[in-house]
Amino acid sequence: MLPENIELQIVTPERHVLAETVQTVEVPGKEGYLGVLPGHAPLITELGIGILSYRKESETRYLTVILGYAEVLPDRVIVLAEAAERAEEIDVERARRAREQAQAEMAKVSAGSPEWLRAEQALQRAAVRLEAAAKAGTAGREAVHAAS
């Protein structure tokens, strides 16, 4: 019999971010988003920088996930991320500043250099944070516009 729910666990080295019983999960795989329903075949994938969303009852929630791995089992999803934040926790102001800083940094150094790559990653992080915050509706319209 197929399980009806998924036990979603999100852990980072610094904390246990989330443990919830949910109906569907979408994880940001390295090569694209991956939707998971209960009863999914066991799977392991690498994660990129992106937004993880899950549906619990009729509510959809969002988290940012930054690099790591996800293990999918028929009744469980374990996300091992380097960093993860719930959309509600995101400091929009800070993310916005980080984005500007990263953009300025990228403009200064030559493309492809280690500094540039680091700045690009920082930019990506800031962008997903803003996007997640926007999706969760904690940011104003401006952020929505800027993140897209």
Added chain:
Amino acid sequence: MPTLLDYRRRIRSVKSTQQITRAMKFVSAAKLRRAQEGVFAARPYAHEILRVLRSAAARVESTTHPLLERRPEERILVVVLTGDRSLAGAFNSNVIRRATAFLRENSSKKAQLIAVGKKGRNSLKRAGWSFAAEYINVSANVDFATAKEIAGTIAELYAKREVDAVYAVYNEFKNVLVQVLKTHKLLPIDPAVLTEDGAEKAREGQRSGEESLPHDRTPRGEFLVDYIYEEPVEEIFSGLVPRYLESEVFRILLESAAAEWAARMAAMDSATRNASELIEQLTLQMNKVRQAKITTELIEIVSGAASATS
């Protein structure tokens, strides 16, 4: 012979020192609690990474990875973890002594050092060592980014074959009163870690409990699960090995920080106690002097009165 006033001054100064040590004790206790929470919070991740790594290791044809490669040990890298400040009892000097002894034992090999913590860096620098890298102000607030950076540095040196083995010398947090000095081999990664049997052996060193996720329903012998791998399993495996190293480095940083705050708390506790004792002694002596003074005055008055009446 010190006068009454001298004693009063001494006591006042000891009291103010005691206030400082007491405050530092409370600060250390708070920091210790945070460090301990960090140690606990890091366990589920470390546990899960290891589990996924093992199941990937069981699927790859051959578990080869630059970080697993064994070479004759000719050049070693030693990561020395100390605190940034003193007043932590023997915490820093123990690590430095152990590191120095370890380097002496291995004096036939070429050694490089990485210093984590100002104290270790300064005293080893004075002893004439130079560092491949140094990290300071880590223990006050250990974050994963630092662990990642350190792990990245040592992995790079190892993969470039600049060193043949990496050791960490650090204090492990046993409990509030006891820190255990450890010399731990970080690289090459022990292949036993990749199998369940070896894991049991490796886990003996760690404390049991609270390692796995709450409501963990992982069936033992997870190996049998036939995973689909989104990316080639070799790729997942070689990606996981450095993650494992990162989580090991992070664990060591956290352990060392917890041990440091525990040592500091104990040191400040005994300093506060010593100050109380000193105050008691000084008060006793002060009272003696005061009594002697009163007695002398009385004798003077009595003998004065006696001479006046006679």
